């Protein structure tokens with residue numbers, strides 16, 4: 062049995078980054094980043110503006126090369142085989158790069174042709190993609206007339222046309238209103254389940270990572286500072302937090318009961334709430350992720 066025929070288990074690594082470095086001049090955009098993404102993961106890279114998320118995605122998708130380090134897909138380096146890499150991955154960049162004058166059908170057709178899809182197979186796939194993205198009604202209008210959420214879905218549908226194994230999304234919901242953002246999370250979860258597609262996304266929206274991700278990797282100033290699941294990151298800190306006094310100093314507790322006991326002792330103004338990923342990031346880095354959904 063060849064390597065490609067070995068059945069994949071859930072814990073099969075599909076993507077590994079090993080000691081990745083990338084600088085721009087003196088600026089270390091990505092600094093010794095190592096991680097392993099398993100099949101079926103929805104992995105969120107979470108970090109503030111300028112943390113290195115886009116640089117990392119560009120390296121993983123072959124747009125730029127690392128200064129040093131290795132990138133392995135299914136255990137193999139693809140640095141010399143760009144075509145094989147392109148078949149394996151779908152990429153959704155931060156900005157919608159659809160052809161605005163072309164219709165959704167035309168945008169998908171161009172992508173399909175580039176991936177050597179032809180005839181009935183291409184038509185079938187386009188129809189399937191439009192149905193999945195709920196864009197059938199808008200299939201023949203210029204794409205510039207689509208709403209922001211629809212344009213985003215079209216970019217995603219296009220990235221999925223050739224059935225990639227891993228979908229990369231750089232800030233998938235940036236610029237969308239909260240309602241469209243939530244619908245996008247459902248859409249991405251559906252892609253993950255129905256297409257058996259591993260998802261790797263960057264975001265600086267806490268809620269996005271909390272709602273969607275099975276794995277969260279914190280990145281700060283180019284360095285990976287945590288790699289775990291959402292619940293573990295929060296539990297490590299304590300499930301509940303008291304914010305005490307005018308300066309809202311934080312005290313963490315293992316349970317609501319413990320937090321309530323402490324609350325009863327305090328004479329100052331206190332609020333109680335569940336711990337969030339924002340708290341975990343703040344404790345680790347001393348800075349906030351800034352934007353929130």
Ligand SMILES: Nc1ncnc2c1ncn2[C@@H]1O[C@H](COP(=O)(O)OP(=O)(O)OP(=O)(O)O)[C@@H](O)[C@H]1O
Nearest residue numbers: 085088090108109110111112113114115116117265
């Ligand atoms: N082409 C480039 N030339 C020079 N500096 C760059 C270039 N690309 C990125 N940088 C710098 O590298 C650092 C990381 O940038 P990057 O875009 O990867 O961060 P990010 O986490 O994606 O930020 P954002 O959330 O704002 O998109 C920043 O300091 C940025 O200014």
